[in-house]
Amino acid sequence: MNNPELDKVLKRARLPEIAEASVELFPRRIVARLHRNDPPDQPARFAFWRPAWGFGLAMCLLIAFAIGHHFGVCRVGHPFAVNHKAVGVYCFF
DSSP: OOHHHHHHHHHHOOOOOOOHHHHHHHHHHHHHHHHSOOOOSSOGGGGGHHHHHHHHHHHHHHHHHHHHHHHHHHHHOOTTOSSGGGGTOOOOO
């Protein structure tokens, strides 16, 4: 569909018919809904879980990195020393 065809289609389209009573009542319905004290859709206590899961995931990644780094240093040794005992790295695992 090119530009002239799109213009023709848009010019032929009609606006939806809205009943006059609905147009008059719309502001009143909005104000009434704002003044109602409905409970929120999702309770606030569930808002705690998202940061808790994020913190837990971050801690797991940090622990995994620390363990991996520890075993990597113990197996490979210090990059600037030939003997890992010379730099004071001792592996207990």
